[in-house]
Amino acid sequence: MRRCEAYAQLMEQGKVRAIGASNYSAERLSRADTE
Amino acid sequence: MRRRSLGNSGLEVAPLAFGGNVFGWTVDERTSFRLLDAFVAAGFNLIDTADAYSRFAPGNRGGESETIIGKWLKQGGRRDKVIIATKVGLEMGPQMKGLSKAYILRAVEDSLRRLQTDYIDLYQSHRDDPDTPL
Numbered sequence: 001m002r003r004c005e006a007y008a009q010l011m012e013q014g015k016v017r018a019i020g021a022s023n024y025s026a027e028r029l030s031r032a033d034t035e
Numbered sequence: 036m037r038r039r040s041l042g043n044s045g046l047e048v049a050p051l052a053f054g055g056n057v058f059g060w061t062v063d064e065r066t067s068f069r070l071l072d073a074f075v076a077a078g079f080n081l082i083d084t085a086d087a088y089s090r091f092a093p094g095n096r097g098g099e100s101e102t103i104i105g106k107w108l109k110q111g112g113r114r115d116k117v118i119i120a121t122k123v124g125l126e127m128g129p130q131m132k133g134l135s136k137a138y139i140l141r142a143v144e145d146s147l148r149r150l151q152t153d154y155i156d157l158y159q160s161h162r163d164d165p166d167t168p169l
Contacts, residue, residue, distance in 0.1 A: 003160070003167050004169060005134060006136040007139065008136075012155060014153075015153070017155070018157050020120070020159040020160075023163065028163055030077050
């Protein structure tokens, strides 16, 4: 299951206002944006 | 205190964050409350923590930092005055780590309960999880 589905659900429910990533490589972060 | 936009998150933060990994470890509860009061009184607002803080300290299990922040909010800290950033993903116990959808949905409820709030301003993946698709 994709982790972004969980984050999207939490934002829709109002439990989370924004999401972020710690200790990711720039390459992985840019892929998260496009996949 | 001048606020800055945090990326395009919509969050407006003062330019210095409080690193909450000291709570319940090198700083006890009473001192934590005083530090948070002083931090907010000085005009700062961003408190950064993680569910796993401070599991790295001997005798701790994780959740100590969020628990202290939650108690501080409960005893008079103003929720609307602070931006709470926390994290998920580092090990919290057997079968309790990573970034699967099921685990995130479970871990966020634990964090909300410890923080004694119904929302987290910024929820972060603590580190990448190569076993879960982005």
